[in-house]
Amino acid sequence: MKAIYLLLLFLGSQALSQSNSTPLRYQLEWQDNKIRVQLIFFPLNADSTRFTYGNLDYGGQKDILKGVQQMKVEAPARMTMDTANRTFTFYYVSISPIKISYDVVDTRSETTTRSQLFRPLIMSDYFFVHGFNLFLLPSGITDSSKVRVSIEWNKLPPFPLFYTFEPDNDGSRPSITTVDSIKFRFLTGATDLKVKKFISESGKNYLVIRKGGLDEKIEKDIERYYLSYNKVMRQFWKDSRKINYSLVLQPYLGVNHDISGVSFGNGFIGKYNRPDSLVKGGRLFVLSHEIGHYYLGDVAAFEGEENVGQWFNEGFNDYLTYYTLLDAGLMKPEEFESEFNKLFQSLYTSKIKKYT
Numbered sequence: 001m002k003a004i005y006l007l008l009l010f011l012g013s014q015a016l017s018q019s020n021s022t023p024l025r026y027q028l029e030w031q032d033n034k035i036r037v038q039l040i041f042f043p044l045n046a047d048s049t050r051f052t053y054g055n056l057d058y059g060g061q062k063d064i065l066k067g068v069q070q071m072k073v074e075a076p077a078r079m080t081m082d083t084a085n086r087t088f089t090f091y092y093v094s095i096s097p098i099k100i101s102y103d104v105v106d107t108r109s110e111t112t113t114r115s116q117l118f119r120p121l122i123m124s125d126y127f128f129v130h131g132f133n134l135f136l137l138p139s140g141i142t143d144s145s146k147v148r149v150s151i152e153w154n155k156l157p158p159f160p161l162f163y164t165f166e167p168d169n170d171g172s173r174p175s176i177t178t179v180d181s182i183k184f185r186f187l188t189g190a191t192d193l194k195v196k197k198f199i200s201e202s203g204k205n206y207l208v209i210r211k212g213g214l215d216e217k218i219e220k221d222i223e224r225y226y227l228s229y230n231k232v233m234r235q236f237w238k239d240s241r242k243i244n245y246s247l248v249l250q251p252y253l254g255v256n257h258d259i260s261g262v263s264f265g266n267g268f269i270g271k272y273n274r275p276d277s278l279v280k281g282g283r284l285f286v287l288s289h290e291i292g293h294y295y296l297g298d299v300a301a302f303e304g305e306e307n308v309g310q311w312f313n314e315g316f317n318d319y320l321t322y323y324t325l326l327d328a329g330l331m332k333p334e335e336f337e338s339e340f341n342k343l344f345q346s347l348y349t350s351k352i353k354k355y356t
């Protein structure tokens with residue numbers, strides 16, 4: 001009798017440790033202008049776990065919670081919601097898995113760079129969503145690089161996908177990764193999505209584009225630019241690491257803005273109005289600046305109050321970008337000089353000078 005009891009105890013703890021090895025399981029279902037998410041989670045804390053949706057540091061989208069609809073938790077678990085902080089707390093009594101479901105909806109109401117860079121785009125031919133805008137993520141866990149998640153589509157979109165956290169997975173198989181790696185990465189897809197792989201000194205690279213309007217010459221130009229700039233950056237930073245780095249470039253939809261970029265851990269997204277001259281002048285500068293963030297990370301970015309550290313992080317990154325572009329021969333000395341003079345002039349005449 002005792003042996004059976006011990007065996008049951010052993011099997012019980014095996015089942016528990018297995019379930020706890022991937023405590024967050026996201027199952028996704030593509031629907032017309034929304035994604036249905038089913039999250040099965042194994043309690044991370046006793047009694048309750050709090051989750052957050054969205055991130056105001058990304059484009060200050062204060063009404064981002066509008067995109068989460070039909071939030072439900074299976075009884076007997078209960079839920080409370082704090083709209084001001086965009087959090088949902090789930091309460092439970094047992095350690096059995098908790099089942100949550102919700103829809104993520106495309107709620108863009110304006111055609112702006114910010115709405116297309118920082119809000120979910122869920123369209124019949126195009127999809128772009130940041131991890132924090134799709135996955136409800138647990139708050140207050142000590143090391144999110146250790147909490148494993150799985151992502152799986154029950155119904156895929158009708159076009160290929162690209163995960164910046166797992167570039168070789170087109171969405172057709174489950175992805176097993178960590179909270180840390182999905183939080184600040186995005187998922188994208190399009191009917192005309194093209195993923196071109198190439199090798200650089202750093203490792204495997206993924207050039208991810210939408211083919212519409214982007215011819216092969218431009219693709220080659222981007223690749224050539226990256227290979228030469230990456231070489232200079234590696235020398236400058238004495239970098240010998242290997243990384244799978246992604247360069248994602250997509251057109252804005254009806255927004256007339258040259259280019260904007262957002263970097264993430266292992267790559268950047270650039271959105272542009274016209275596909276020509278993507279690696280020339282100001283646009284080349286923006287892409288190089290985003291690559292610079294890979295090296296600088298968040299240095300001093302969160303120091304001080306009211307994002308004052310961002311001034312240093314962005315400014316120092318700009319300075320190093322000018323410097324390394326000159327070094328790479330991608331900027332002429334006369335351009336360097338005139339750009340720098342322009343910058344100093346605008347700082348000197350800035351209305352906010354008195355605050356510096």
Ligand SMILES: [Zn+2]
Binds near residue numbers: 289314
């Ligand atoms: Zn920046």
